[in-house]
Amino acid sequence: MSLVVGEISYTNMLPLYYYLDRDYLNRLGCMFVPQIPAQLNEAMSKGIIDVGGISSFSYGEHVDQYTILPNLSVSSPKSVGSIFLFSKVPITRLDGKKIALTSSSATSVNLLKIILQTFYQMDVTYTVMEPNFNEMLKEHDACLLIGDDAILTLWGLAPDMHRYDLGQIWFEFTKLPMTYAVLAVRNDILQRENERIGILFDGFVSSKKKCIENNYEEMISSIRKEFNGSKSFWEDYFQGLNHDLSERHIEGLYLFYDKATELGLLKKVNTISLWSALDRCHSI
CATH class of the missing domain: 3.40.190.10 (Periplasmic binding protein-like II)
Known part of the structure; x- marks a missing residue:
């Protein structure tokens, strides 16, 4: 059975996907579906997508059905640039x-x-x-x-x-970072796909790390072939982004959810659940 992986088709998510060994993951049965966030949000809610990037607001809407992969996001400490x-x-x-x-x-x-x-x-x-x-x-x-x-x-x-x-x-x-997208997995998938989720998670973390180590150079070269823009623009852009999910990011997410609840945009989010390779998931 395939594991369907959603991939937000914007450059701001690319560091998490750029160095994935897609041939290996394809052999493991992972199938990638690149779409804009709104499409991926809907597809995951319908069970068409199993795991991947979605809007952080969509996670808040399905907090009881999804689990977040830790240390992965599209965030910005200040200006996001896009x-x-x-x-x-x-x-x-x-x-x-x-x-x-x-x-x-x-x-x-x-x-x-x-x-x-x-x-x-x-x-x-x-x-x-x-x-x-x-x-x-x-x-x-x-x-x-x-x-x-x-x-x-x-x-x-x-x-x-x-x-x-x-x-x-x-x-x-x-005075908090803003998290726009998270990597999430449907809970019903976690119950039977913990091993493949773990392999995919390691790939995301490794890709992010490699992009940071080479200052996004290879990825930026690839992006410029499609979108143009100066090398310095893209360097500044990715330096302004952040792809972690620290305690400060989680604090910002809770505040975002609380503000959305106050306006009637979202039901109260009491617990954000993070996946763990050891104990499946934990809440914070």
């Missing part, structure tokens, strides 16, 4: 305005709601749309884009357009 609110007016003037939200994400759209409604006490109208900057701003005052869509938009941004990095805003108000 999750932006692009606005025609300063953020302090968005009260009563209309904002278009990307359909690609769960974490970022809810993070923006927390930022605007809780941190800035603003009442705005949201519309979910396909991630197209020009279309989103035809009838809206601002738009939220994530991942490579946000990066490509940033490069061509008009000088009079305001931009706000959601990771930086989160840090300014909370």
